[in-house]
Amino acid sequence: MGFAILNGKIIDRSEAKVDIEDRGYQFGDGVYEVIRVYNGKMFTAVEHLERFVKSSNSIGISLPYKTAELSGLLEKLIDKNNLQLGIIYMQLTRGVAPRNHAFPTERITPTLTAYTKEFARPDESMKTGVKTILTEDIRWLRCDIKSLNLLGNSLAKQKAAEAGCFEAIQHRDENVTEGSSSNIYIVKNGVVITHESNNLILKGITKDVILDLCLANNIPVEERTFTLEELASADEVFLSSTTSEVMPIVGIGDKKVTEGQPGPVTKKLQKLFQQEIEKQCNKLN
Numbered sequence: 001m002g003f004a005i006l007n008g009k010i011i012d013r014s015e016a017k018v019d020i021e022d023r024g025y026q027f028g029d030g031v032y033e034v035i036r037v038y039n040g041k042m043f044t045a046v047e048h049l050e051r052f053v054k055s056s057n058s059i060g061i062s063l064p065y066k067t068a069e070l071s072g073l074l075e076k077l078i079d080k081n082n083l084q085l086g087i088i089y090m091q092l093t094r095g096v097a098p099r100n101h102a103f104p105t106e107r108i109t110p111t112l113t114a115y116t117k118e119f120a121r122p123d124e125s126m127k128t129g130v131k132t133i134l135t136e137d138i139r140w141l142r143c144d145i146k147s148l149n150l151l152g153n154s155l156a157k158q159k160a161a162e163a164g165c166f167e168a169i170q171h172r173d174e175n176v177t178e179g180s181s182s183n184i185y186i187v188k189n190g191v192v193i194t195h196e197s198n199n200l201i202l203k204g205i206t207k208d209v210i211l212d213l214c215l216a217n218n219i220p221v222e223e224r225t226f227t228l229e230e231l232a233s234a235d236e237v238f239l240s241s242t243t244s245e246v247m248p249i250v251g252i253g254d255k256k257v258t259e260g261q262p263g264p265v266t267k268k269l270q271k272l273f274q275q276e277i278e279k280q281c282n283k284l285n
């Protein structure tokens with residue numbers, strides 16, 4: 001089972017237990033991050049830790065560790081668990097207090113937990129592409145916070161799973177927002193188009209890497225809202241996330257995208273993304 005972090009200490013994972021009145025458990029009152037590990041090294045660790053702090057500050061929880069300290073602790077956890085290829089899941093809640101919707105008036109210590117998991121790269125799906133469904137975005141208006149409240153996302157993903165699909169593409173009325181656990185992109189006439197990073201989507205770390213790669217490689221980008229109609233008439237569609245990297249979308253509902261094959265811009269971005277991983281985490285097998 002390996003080791004986990006509980007409140008700054010690395011302990012046996014079977015002993016990492018949280019109180020039933022932890023506000024994360026009762027209210028989803030907390031935030032989380034998922035960090036990719038390749039060759040035993042964290043990819044875009046600084047960016048993930050910065051977003052972790054930003055998310056927690058935006059709901060009034062302050063991380064009781066310096067990010068450098070936390071980063072060092074996560075490195076130790078990777079070593080102790082001998083993790084080569086996988087993820088770190090990390091979450092911070094407001095802490096333990098008698099159940100009451102309002103925050104406790106006395107100071108409580110936030111609960112920090114983290115563990116690792118082996119997780120292969122989705123090589124086969126990245127080659128063939130994945131199918132998706134469309135679903136109404138029923139979530140709250142602070143999707144920019146990586147909060148533990150994932151019920152809307154979870155219901156959307158379940159719909160996709162029941163349809164035998166990889167992801168649910170969410171939309172608010174006519175506008176596409178993001179996937180249940182990914183950002184969504186269309187390509188039209190060589191231009192990569194993706195929702196602007198505002199309160200309606202999570203500002204993906206993978207999205208930021210992809211947009212930087214586009215900029216550095218003269219691939220035009222528009223960060224703006226796009227419609228269901230634009231999605232339906234796109235030349236290519238893909239999604240991105242920490243675990244899915246650059247993932248081609250080859251089906252939306254009953255409709256095929258790019259004749260059921262990953263498109264050229266998507267494939268180029270996959271190649272550039274792989275180079276970026278290797279730059280940060282050494283050559284991949």
Ligand SMILES: Cc1ncc(COP(=O)(O)O)c(C=O)c1O
Nearest residue numbers: 181182183202204205206241242
């Ligand atoms: C709702 C949502 N949007 C976007 C993303 C992609 O973010 P990242 O690239 O940082 O993994 C995720 C990742 O889990 C997510 O849950």
